[in-house]
Amino acid sequence: MAVVDVHRFAESITCHAWSPDLSMVALCPNNTEVHIYKSLSQDHWERLHVLQKHDQIVSGIDWSSKSNKIVTVSHDRNSYVWSLEGAEWVPTLVILRLNRAALCVQWSPKENKFAVGSGAKTVCICYYEQENNWWVSKLIRKRHESSVTSVAWHPNNVLLATTSTDGKCRVFSTFIKGVDTKDSKAGSPAETKFGEQILQLDLSYSWAFGVKWSPSGNTLAYVGHSSMIYFVDDVGPSPLAQSVAFRDLPLRDVLFISEKMVIGVGYDSNPMVFAADDTGIWSFIRYIGEKKAASSGSSYSSQFSEAFGKFYGSQSKSTTANDASDSRGGVHDNSITSIVPLGKGGSPKVMRFSTSALCRMSSPDNNHRNECYISTNLK
Amino acid sequence: MANSLRLYLACIKNTLEAAMCLQNFPCQEVERHNKPEVELKTSPELLLNPVLICRNEAEKCLIETSINSLRISLKVKQADELENILTKKFLRFLSMRAEAFQVLRRKPVQGYDISFLITNYHCEEMQKQKLIDFIIQFMEDIEKEIRDLKESVNTRGRLVATEFLKQFITNDAIYTEKLNVRHHSSRFSASPSPSLSNFVLRRPGELLQIPAITQLQIENFYGLGNVI
Numbered sequence: 062m063a064v065v066d067v068h069r070f071a072e073s074i075t076c077h078a079w080s081p082d083l084s085m086v087a088l089c090p091n092n093t094e095v096h097i098y099k100s101l102s103q104d105h106w107e108r109l110h111v112l113q114k115h116d117q118i119v120s121g122i123d124w125s126s127k128s129n130k131i132v133t134v135s136h137d138r139n140s141y142v143w144s145l146e147g148a149e150w151v152p153t154l155v156i157l158r159l160n161r162a163a164l165c166v167q168w169s170p171k172e173n174k175f176a177v178g179s180g181a182k183t184v185c186i187c188y189y190e191q192e193n194n195w196w197v198s199k200l201i202r203k204r205h206e207s208s209v210t211s212v213a214w215h216p217n218n219v220l221l222a223t224t225s226t227d228g229k230c231r232v233f234s235t236f237i238k239g240v241d242t243k244d245s246k247a248g249s250p251a252e253t254k255f256g257e258q259i260l261q262l263d264l265s266y267s268w269a270f271g272v273k274w275s276p277s278g279n280t281l282a283y284v285g286h287s288s289m290i291y292f293v294d295d296v297g298p299s300p301l302a303q304s305v306a307f308r309d310l311p312l313r314d315v316l317f318i319s320e321k322m323v324i325g326v327g328y329d330s331n332p333m334v335f336a337a338d339d340t341g342i343w344s345f346i347r348y349i350g351e352k353k354a355a356s357s358g359s360s361y362s363s364q365f366s367e368a369f370g371k372f373y374g375s376q377s378k379s380t381t382a383n384d385a386s387d388s389r390g391g392v393h394d395n396s397i398t399s400i401v402p403l404g405k406g407g408s409p410k411v412m413r414f415s416t417s418a419l420c421r422m423s424s425p426d427n428n429h430r431n432e433c434y435i436s437t438n439l440k
Numbered sequence: 441m442a443n444s445l446r447l448y449l450a451c452i453k454n455t456l457e458a459a460m461c462l463q464n465f466p467c468q469e470v471e472r473h474n475k476p477e478v479e480l481k482t483s484p485e486l487l488l489n490p491v492l493i494c495r496n497e498a499e500k501c502l503i504e505t506s507i508n509s510l511r512i513s514l515k516v517k518q519a520d521e522l523e524n525i526l527t528k529k530f531l532r533f534l535s536m537r538a539e540a541f542q543v544l545r546r547k548p549v550q551g552y553d554i555s556f557l558i559t560n561y562h563c564e565e566m567q568k569q570k571l572i573d574f575i576i577q578f579m580e581d582i583e584k585e586i587r588d589l590k591e592s593v594n595t596r597g598r599l600v601a602t603e604f605l606k607q608f609i610t611n612d613a614i615y616t617e618k619l620n621v622r623h624h625s626s627r628f629s630a631s632p633s634p635s636l637s638n639f640v641l642r643r644p645g646e647l648l649q650i651p652a653i654t655q656l657q658i659e660n661f662y663g664l665g666n667v668i
Contacts, residue, residue: 073564075464091564117472118464136466136474162466180468207485208468226507227485267488268507286461310461328461394567396461419564 068106070098074417075118076399081126083403085109089119091419095133097150114141114152121166121177128172134163140177140187142196155196157185161208169214173240176221178209184223186235186255201233201256210270211314216278220259224269230283232260232296264291264302271314271325282323284312290325290335292343305335307345316400316414324349326397326416393418445583448495449576455491455503456512456572462560465508476509476559501579502552509559511545512575513552516582526589527553531582543571554582 071090078087085099095112115135124131131143131150138159141152157163161181168175177185177198182205185198207227214221215232219241224230234253253259265285272283281293288311294301312327321337332349395418403413467473469482477486490504495517502513516531518524531554538544543562545555558571 117466120464137472161468161471164466180466182468207483208465268486310458313463395564396463396568398463 068104070106071096073395073419074398075120075419076122077401077415077417078122078124078131079401079403079415080124081129086415087112087122087124087131088417089122089133091118093117093119093135095119095122095131110150112141112143112150112152115139117162120162120164123166123168123175125168125172130172132166132168132175134166134177136162138162138179140166140185153196155187155198157187157198158200159183159185164208165211167212167214169218170216171218174218174235174237176212176214176223176235178212178223178225180208182207182209182225184209184212184221184233186221186237188237188240199235199237199255201235203256204231204233204258204261210268211272211283213272213274213281215274216276219253220278222272222274222281222283224272224283226268228263228265228267228269228285230262230264230269230272230281230291230293231258232281233258260296260300262291262293262300262302264304265289271312273315273317273323275317275320277320280317280320282315282317284315284325284327286311288312290315290323290343292323292335292337294341301341303343305343305345307333310396313396313398314400316402318402318412318414324400324414326400328396330393330395330397330418332397332400332416395419444495445580448493448499448501449579451493452501452503452579453572453576455493456510456575457568459488459491459503459505459510460558460563460568460572462505462508462510462558462563464560464564474508476557477506478504478509478511479557500552502549509557511549511555511557513549513555514579514582515552516554516586522593523586523590526586526593530585530589543574 070086070088073091075089075091077089080086085097087095087097089095093113093115095115096108097110097112098106099109100106112131112133115133115137116139117136119133119135121134122131129145132140132155133143134140134157138157138161140155140157140163142155143150143152145151157177157179159177159179159181161179163177163179163185165178166175174186174188177187179185182202184201184205186201187196187198189195190197205223205225205227206229207225209223209225211224212221213223219234219236220232221235222230222232234255234257236253236255262281262283265283265287267286269283269285272281274281279294279296281296282290284290288307288309290305290307290312292303292305294303310328312325312329312333314327315323315325317323323335323343325333325335327333329348334346334349335343336346337343393416397416397418400414400416403415464474465477465486467475467477467480468486469480477483481487486507488505490502492500492502494500498515498519499517500515502511504511504513516527518527531548534541535544535546535548535554538546543556543558545557548555556575562571
C-alpha cells in the first residue's frame with residue numbers, strides 16, 4: 062500500500078537530500094547549483110537558499126542528521142561542506158585531490174567522515190582535522206578498474222562498500238587512526254589497514270550501481286545494469302550471494318526499508334519491491350505504483366509531505382508519431398535516479414522514502430510543472 | 441512483405457527500449473569533460489555489445505550503446521541505381537541539416553546510410569518513448585519517401601521525354617511500326633535519314649522537316665511504357 066505525494070521542484074533533479082527534521086530538502090536541479098526548499102505547508106514549498114559554488118553539475122548531496130552539514134560533490138572534482146551559520150550556508154572547500162569528476166557522496170553513520178566515489182577510479186575518504194580546521198582526504202587508489210558509481214557505509218563506520226562500472230562491488234576498510242580508534246568496539250576491524258579490500262564481488266556482467274547495506278549491516282544489495290539485483294548475506298569471509306533477475310529495464314538505486322525488504326528504482330519509473338522470505342531467498346514482489354490497479358489510488362490521504370514533481374511535458378520530436386507507447390505506470394514519467402529514506406538514519410525500519418527523477422522538457426504552454434516525486438510507503 | 445517490416449520495426453523498437461537507458465557520465469579520460477562514450481570508445485568497459493538487426497541482406501540496423509550515449513545506424517534498401525542515388529542525396533540533405541533534428545549524426549557510420557546519436561541530455565530533455573517512436577517513424581517514412589521520389593523521377597522523366605519528342609509530331613504523317621521511317625516525302629529529301637541516331641535537335645525552322653513520329657512510337661521507343 063503506498064500513498065504518494067507528488068511535488069514539483071524543477072525540471073530535472075539530479076540528486077536530493079533531506080534535512081534532519083525533514084522540513085527542508087536540498088536538491089540539484091540538473092545544474093551547478095543546490096537549491097534548498099522549505100515546506101511551509103502541505104503543498105507549498107519555498108526556496109530558501111541557493112548554494113552556488115560549483116562549476117559543473119552537482120552529482121551528489123548528503124545532509125548529515127546530527128551535525129546538520131551538507132556535503133556536495135560535483136563533476137568539477139570539488140567538494141564543499143556547507144554549514145549553517147545564522148541564516149546563510151557557508152561553504153568549506155574540501156581538498157579531494159581528485160583529478161576526475163566526483164560521482165557520489167555519503168556521510169558515514171557517525172558523521173565524522175564522508176566517502177566520495179569518483180571517475181578517477183578512486184574513493185576519497187574525508188575526515189575533519191581539528192588542528193588545522195580542515196577536511197582532509199585519504200584516497201583508496203588501488204583496485205578499482207573503472208569509475209566508482211556508488212558508495213555505502215556499513216553501520217560500524219569503518220567498512221565501506223563501493224560499486225563501479227567495471228561490474229564489481231568491493232568492500233574496503235576505511236579505518237583511520239585518530240578518527241576511528243577512539244571508539245573501537247571489540248570485534249570491529251581495528252587491525253585492518255586503511256584501504257584494505259575485504260571483499261570483492263564479481264556477480265555482475267555489466268555496470269554496478271546503487272549499493273546499500275541493510276540496517277544491521279548483515280546484508281548488502283546492489284544492482285547491475287543487466288536488469289539484475291544482487292543480495293549478499295553474511296558479508297565476511299564466506300558470503301552468500303543471490304542474484305535476482307527481473308523483467309523490464311535496469312535499476313539505478315536501492316534502499317533497504319527493513320532487514321528483509323528492499324525498494325529498487327530505475328529506468329522503469331516505477332519503484333520495485335523485493336523481499337526475502339523466511340528461508341532467506343530474495344525475490345521480486347511487485348511494483349509500487351500499479352498502472353491499472355487502483356490500490357495506490359484508493360488511499361490518497363493527505364498526511365504526506367514533500368514530493369518532487371513529475372513533469373508532464375508533451376513536446377515530442379516527432380509530430381507525426383502516434384502515441385502508441387503505453388505510459389509506464391506510477392507517478393514518475395522519466396527514469397528515477399535516486400531514492401532517499403525519510404527518517405532517522407540507522408533506524409531499523411524506514412517508513413517513508415522519496416525518489417527523484419530526471420524529467421522531460423515542458424511544452425511551450427506554461428501550465429506544466431516539473432516535478433520529482435516522493436512516495437511514502439505504509440508497509 | 442509488410443509483415444516483415446512490422447517485425448523488423450518491432451524488433452528495433454524493443455532493442456531501443458532496452459538500450460536507451462542512459463545516464464550522465466563524466467569523461468574518465470579528460471577531466472571536466474563530458475563526451476558521448478559511444479563515439480570515443482576509449483574505455484571498453486563503458487561500452488555494451490553492439491546489436492545488428494538485419495531484415496535482409498540489403499537492410500540492416502546497428503545499435504551501439506554506451507553508458508551515456510547510443511548510436512543507431514541504418515542501411516536503407518536500395519534496389520537499383522536510381523534508388524541508390526536518390527537515397528544518397530536525400531539522406532545527405534537530412535544529415536546536413538542535422539542540427540534541426542538534434543539526434544541526427546552529421547555523417548553516417550562507415551557502411552551505413554544514416555546514423556543517429558542519442559545522448560543522456562536528449563533523454564533528459566525529451567521523452568524516451570517519443571524518441572523511439574521518432575526513430576521508428578523515420579524508418580517508415582524514409583522508405584516511403586524514397587519510393588515517392590523514385591516515382592516522381594520516373595514520372596518527370598516520362599513527361600520530359602514526351603514533351604521533347606512531341607515537337608517531332610506533325611499532322612499528316614504516315615507511320616509504320618518501325619521507327620526507321622522508310623518513306624520520305626520530297627520535302628524531306630534534304631534531311632538525313634531519320635534513323636534513331638539522328639534525333640538531333642535542329643534549328644526550329646527545320647524541325648518540321650524531321651520525319652514525324654507518332655506519340656505511340658515515342659513511348660515505345662524510349663521504353664517509357666515499361667518504367668515502373
